[in-house]
Amino acid sequence: MSITGDWKRDLVRTLLARPDEVMLDLGAGGELLVARIRALLSALSLLLAPVALIGNQGAGKLTELMIGLGATVFINICAQIWLALARNRRRHSWLPYATTTYDVTTTTLVLALLHLSDPVAPFNSIIVWVFYLISISMTALRNDGRLTLYAGGMAMLQYSLLVGMLLAMAESPEQLVSVDYGTVSVGAQIERVVLMLLMTVLTATVVYRMQRLIESSGSDGLTGLPNRSWLVQRMPRILEAAREDNQSLTVALLDLDRFKRINDQYGHLTGDRAIRHIVGSMREILRERERLVRIGGQEFVLVMYCPIGNAWERLDRLRQLMAERPFVPERGGDPLHITFSGGLSAYPSDGNNVSSLLRTADRRLQVAKHEGSNRVVARDT
Numbered sequence: 157m158s159i160t161g162d163w164k165r166d167l168v169r170t171l172l173a174r175p176d177e178v179m180l181d182l183g184a185g186g187e188l189l190v191a192r193i194r195a196l197l198s199a200l201s202l203l204l205a206p207v208a209l210i211g212n213q214g215a216g217k218l219t220e221l222m223i224g225l226g227a228t229v230f231i232n233i234c235a236q237i238w239l240a241l242a243r244n245r246r247r248h249s250w251l252p253y254a255t256t257t258y259d260v261t262t263t264t265l266v267l268a269l270l271h272l273s274d275p276v277a278p279f280n281s282i283i284v285w286v287f288y289l290i291s292i293s294m295t296a297l298r299n300d301g302r303l304t305l306y307a308g309g310m311a312m313l314q315y316s317l318l319v320g321m322l323l324a325m326a327e328s329p330e331q332l333v334s335v336d337y338g339t340v341s342v343g344a345q346i347e348r349v350v351l352m353l354l355m356t357v358l359t360a361t362v363v364y365r366m367q368r369l370i371e372s373s374g375s376d377g378l379t380g381l382p383n384r385s386w387l388v389q390r391m392p393r394i395l396e397a398a399r400e401d402n403q404s405l406t407v408a409l410l411d412l413d414r415f416k417r418i419n420d421q422y423g424h425l426t427g428d429r430a431i432r433h434i435v436g437s438m439r440e441i442l443r444e445r446e447r448l449v450r451i452g453g454q455e456f457v458l459v460m461y462c463p464i465g466n467a468w469e470r471l472d473r474l475r476q477l478m479a480e481r482p483f484v485p486e487r488g489g490d491p492l493h494i495t496f497s498g499g500l501s502a503y504p505s506d507g508n509n510v511s512s513l514l515r516t517a518d519r520r521l522q523v524a525k526h527e528g529s530n531r532v533v534a535r536d537t
């Protein structure tokens with residue numbers, strides 16, 4: 157299979173996947189930012205009506221301005237509602253879809269309204285049409301590829317339907333010529349739809365790249381395991397979910413014993429190989445949804461969905477497993493028995509947040525090291 161094929165498949169899979177908790181959290185921050193920008197732009201649009209009033213005279217123009225003013229007031233009320241919802245601590249998963257639908261549809265409605273003042277305006281107005289592109293590009297801040305595809309698809313569909321309907325309604329070619337907006341050309345309309353498609357593809361690529369960067373910043377290069385920043389970001393949600401499901405959770409902090417001697421004796425590359433070898437054994441004791449995290453050089457955290465006593469038994473089994481599978485530093489050389497020490501803490505009895513759980517586990521780990529290493533301590537003595 158070609159690398160290009162894999163890349164494309166990965167891109168499509170990433171864009172269509174439901175974002176995970178970290179992406180959704182970042183996306184909620186992006187939604188708030190977009191809501192603020194929308195509120196600012198809406199407030200600025202309120203200034204346009206008085207400015208236009210100064211420059212225009214006549215009864216017909218006044219009616220038009222009143223309609224414009226009414227529309228901007230409506231847009232401002234909506235912008236404030238979206239802002240209040242985005243600020244809400246409770247995350248609404250439907251909100252980005254609702255606001256994107258609103259942004260795109262408002263653009264279409266304003267273009268349709270422009271038809272009342274000049275029949276060519278909806279086809280050739282740049283200022284209003286550009287809001288389709290702005291709405292599509294703003295979806296990048298929500299970290300959800302599906303939202304970008306939805307925005308692009310909806311913008312292209314609504315615009316095509318609008319210009320198709322207006323072209324069908326035109327009674328004579330003269331109606332498609334205007335002093336202010338020029339002549340309507342079907343080619344230019346197709347170009348606009350192609351530009352919307354291009355903006356959708358570009359924004360989707362930005363979303364894909366951002367998701368990849370966020371993922372790689374949360375994983376360890378040597379082992380591919382999640383790293384400390386992953387743990388700090390993810391743990392609050394994991395603990396919250398365990399509390400809601402009334403599920404037992406134990407945090408195990410493991411530290412390899414006297415690892416320095418392997419580096420000193422065989423070199424760093426062999427040390428790296430030893431770490432990967434040990435991680436292979438550690439992975440085997442993981443159950444569904446449990447995580448192994450590399451938080452430091454030779455330090456690991458296991459997030460285990462079981463009571464602390466059961467976790468202790470499982471880690472004892474890991475010790476046996478590692479004893480049965482010694483690491484061979486060089487071909488034909490003597491196998492090395494690498495051991496680990498561990499400290500456990502139970503959620504919520506030993507702490508109800510990541511720091512206090514890790515602090516307790518670390519205190520017990522130090523006791524394990526002090527008592528001679530190669531052991532796991534589950535409670536304070």
Ligand SMILES: Nc1nc2c(ncn2[C@@H]2O[C@H](COP(=O)(O)OP(=O)(O)OP(=O)(O)O)[C@@H](O)[C@H]2O)c(=O)[nH]1
Nearest residue numbers: 411412413414415416417419424425427428453454
């Ligand atoms: N090869 C390799 N070594 C690492 C890596 N990260 C940390 N180390 C090494 O791990 C060793 C840790 O040494 P110490 O903190 O003294 O701990 P220790 O020798 O395991 O001793 P105790 O923890 O007290 O049992 C150092 O030699 C680090 O260079 C890594 O990614 N690869």
